[in-house]
Amino acid sequence: MSLLNTPATTGIDLSAFSAKLDDARAASLELGATTTQKKNEALVEIAATLRANVAEIVEANERDIDAGRANGLSDALLDRLALNPARIESLAVAVLEIVGLADPIGDNVRGSTLPNGVQIAQVRVPFGVVGAIYEARPNVTVDIAALALKSGNAAVLRGGSAAQNSNQILVSLIQRAIAAHGIPEAAVQSIDEFGREGARALMQARGQVDVLIPRGSASLINTVVTESKVPVIETGAGVVHIVLDETAPVQWSVDIVHNAKTQRPSVCNTVETVLVLAGAADRVLPAVGAKLAESGVTIHADERARVLLPDAVPATEEDWETEYLSLDIAVRVVDTLDEAIEHIRRYSTKHTESIITNDLGNAEYFLNRVDSATVMVNASTRFSDGGEFGFGAEVGISTQKLHARGPMGLQELTSTKWIVRGNGQLRP
Amino acid sequence: MSLLNTPATTGIDLSAFSAKLDDARAASLELGATTTQKKNEALVEIAATLRANVAEIVEANERDIDAGRANGLSDALLDRLALNPARIESLAVAVLEIVGLADPIGDNVRGSTLPNGVQIAQVRVPFGVVGAIYEARPNVTVDIAALALKSGNAAVLRGGSAAQNSNQILVSLIQRAIAAHGIPEAAVQSIDEFGREGARALMQARGQVDVLIPRGSASLINTVVTESKVPVIETGAGVVHIVLDETAPVQWSVDIVHNAKTQRPSVCNTVETVLVLAGAADRVLPAVGAKLAESGVTIHADERARVLLPDAVPATEEDWETEYLSLDIAVRVVDTLDEAIEHIRRYSTKHTESIITNDLGNAEYFLNRVDSATVMVNASTRFSDGGEFGFGAEVGISTQKLHARGPMGLQELTSTKWIVRGNGQLRP
Incomplete structure (x- = not known):
C-alpha cells in the first residue's frame, strides 16, 4: 500500500523544495539558540491554538475523510485518519505533556581537562532538521512538530495526500502559534505540496536533512530505510x-x-x-x-x-x-x-x-x-514502551542499533557536539 | 578513483557470501559474552603474532606493491600500501594500546526502578557485526579488527584488491591468534575474495551487518554513504x-x-x-x-x-x-x-x-x-582528534550527527540494550 512505491507522474520544482529545506536549516539555528522557557511557551500556545480551532480542524479533516471514502480507503485507515473534538483534545494534552518533559539540549554528556589545560565537553545539541514521512495519520503531524520543537529541531513533514487538508490546517495553526512567540514559521513545515516526488527528494537530501523518521506501515518504513540517503531511525515491527x-x-x-x-x-x-x-x-x-x-x-x-x-x-x-x-x-x-x-x-x-x-x-x-x-x-x-520507561511522549521504538535502540524519548532526537576551550594551546 | 564505481564484471556466490555473514553473526554472539580479560589476551596474542611474522607479512605486501606498480598506482598510494618492519611494529604497538583502553561493554548508561518495581537499565552492548570498506590501506585491517574485537564486535573487512595479499596474511594471522584464545576465527573475516560485488553485497546486507564504516577517499566514502542500506558512520573530510x-x-x-x-x-x-x-x-x-x-x-x-x-x-x-x-x-x-x-x-x-x-x-x-x-x-x-581527547585508538572522526559526532573511540563502536527485570508485573 506504500504511496511511495507508485510511479512518479510529474517532476517537482526542486529549487522551491530546496529553498524550504534552507529555510528549515535557518530556523533550526534560531531554534537551537532558543531557551527552554521560550520553547515551552510556544508549545502551550500550540495546545491553546488547537483547542481554539477545533471546528476548523474537523472541517478540514472531513474533506480528507470524504476523499478517502471516495478513494476506497479501508475502515481501519479511515479511522486512523479521523480527527474529532476528543482526538484533537488528546493532541493538545499530548503537547502539554511535552512541556513537562526535561529539555535535553545543553546537557553535558561528558568532559575533561586535557593535560595541557584544554577543556573539552560533549554537549547535547539538536540534530537541526528532522524529516518525517508518514501516511494518513494527522496526529503524527502534531506529535512530531511538538517533539522536534522541544528538542530544538526544525521539522519537515511529509504527511501524505490522504491527510493533506488535515495536515495543512494543523501545520498552519502550529506555525501561527510559534510565530507568536518569535520562533520562525519555517521551524515546522509541510512538503505535502510536492507530492510523492517530495518524499523522494526528502530521502535524497543528505546534508540538508539530518535525520529522517518514517512512521507507519512496514512497507513505508522499508521503503524509507532502503532508499534514503539521509540517516534514518527505523521504528520497526515487533515479532x-x-x-x-x-x-x-x-x-x-x-x-x-x-x-x-x-x-x-x-x-x-x-x-x-x-x-x-x-x-x-x-x-x-x-x-x-x-x-x-x-x-x-x-x-x-x-x-x-x-x-x-x-x-x-x-x-x-x-x-x-x-x-x-x-x-x-x-x-x-x-x-x-x-x-x-x-x-x-x-x-x-x-x-x-x-x-x-x-x-x-x-x-x-x-x-x-x-x-x-x-x-x-x-x-x-x-x-517496552517510552511512556512506561518514563520518557513521556511517543517518538517510537527503534529496532536498529545505530544511535537509538528501544523506546525513544526526546534525548534520541538529539546529537552532540564537542566544545573545546583553550588559551592559545598548540599541538606539539 | 573509487574501485566501487567501476562496473561489475562477474556475479558472486551469494550463498557463500551470506554464510560468511551468518558465521560473523554467530561469532559476534560468542564475542559479546567474552570477558574483557579474554579479549585482552587475544589482543596481546595478535600483537605477538604480528611481531613473529614480519618477514611473511613483508613478503605478501611486496607482491601487492609489485602488482600496484605494474598497475600504475601513484607513489602516494604505493606509500600508503607499503608495510615494512617498522610499520608492522607500529601496528603491534597500536594493538597493545587498545589492550590498555577501558572496555565499554556492560557499562550501565542509565537506569531506574519504575513505580511498580520493574527495574530498567540501559547497558552498553556491541553492535554485533561491523563492516568496513577501505582501499589499499592494510593497516586499517589490523586497526579495525582490534577495535572491533575489544568492543565485542565481529569484523567483516573489504580491504580492496590492491592490498589483497597483505590483507589475506594479516587476517589469517589475526584469526590464528584469536583462535588460540578460544575466540571463533569468524570474528574477523575478509570478503576480498568476492571482489567489488562483495562490497556491493555488504552494503545491501541490512540486518546481517549492523553498521558499516567506510575509510579512505572522499569518493569511496560518498559511494558507501549513498548506496548502503546498512547504517553507515561517515568519517568525512575536513574543510x-x-x-x-x-x-x-x-x-x-x-x-x-x-x-x-x-x-x-x-x-x-x-x-x-x-x-x-x-x-x-x-x-x-x-x-x-x-x-x-x-x-x-x-x-x-x-x-x-x-x-x-x-x-x-x-x-x-x-x-x-x-x-x-x-x-x-x-x-x-x-x-x-x-x-x-x-x-x-x-x-x-x-x-x-x-x-x-x-x-x-x-x-x-x-x-x-x-x-x-x-x-x-x-x-x-x-x-580535534580521538588520541588528543584521550580515546586512544583511531576509529575516525564522524561528520554526521546520527550516533557518533566528532572524534570516535571504542564507545562509538557500541550500541545499547534495555535490560528489564520484574517479578510478575503486568501492565494495567
Missing part, C-alpha cells in the same frame, strides 16, 4: 517472544502471556510467539492456553504443543514470522533454552523478548544472548 | 576554519593558525580557511601571513586580504570549498562575525572550526551558532 523455561512459575506464565497478548493486541510490544521448554510444557501450557481462550485468543501451535492445547490450530512456518497485531498467538515447544534463543534469532524483529523463569543462570544467559532492543525477565512485554 | 575576530590576540592568531596549518598538513583537522574580521585584518593578518610564509605556505587570499598579504595568490570560489591537505591556505576578510559564520555554514564540512578571540560574547555566540562536530575557542584545530 515479540516470551520463553517459558522449566522453572517458570505457572501463575506468572499464565498472567504475563495473557497480559502481553491481550492488554492491547494491536501494538508492537504485544507478544506474538510463546516458546515453551519441553520440560515445562505439561505443567504450564494447559493453564496458559485456558486463560488465553477465556479472552478469545486463537492459538497457532506446533505439533508438540497441540497435544496439550487441543483447541489450537496447526502452526505453519509463516506463523513464526508473523506480527499478528490481533488476538492470535503462536506457541512452540523447544527442547532447550538454546533452541528457544535460536528460534528468536531467526524470527524475531529484535524489538522485545521476555523469559519467565526462576533460574538465575537461565535469566542471565537469556539477557546476555538475546540480541534485541529490550530483553526482560519475568515481566510483560507491554512494558 | 576546517579559523576565525580571527577584532579582539584576537596577535600572538595566538599567528601561532594557532601556523600550528593548525603546518603541524601535519595532510590530515583532516588541519585548518584550510582563515576568516578575518575587517576590524582585525590590519592588526593581525601581516604577522599571520609572515609566519605561514616562513613554513612555505601558499596563501590563497580574497581581494581585501591581498592588500595586506602581497605575496598571496588570488582566491577563487573553488578555494573556499577545497580541503587542500597541503601547505596551502585560503584567507578571506569578512565584515561581521555573522558573515564569518555564514561562510562556514556554506563551505564547511562540519568537522572542526575555531575562533581566536578575547571577547566572551563572541566566543559563546560562535560556539552556539556554528553547527560542526567540534567547535573551539583559542585552540589549534589539530586537537
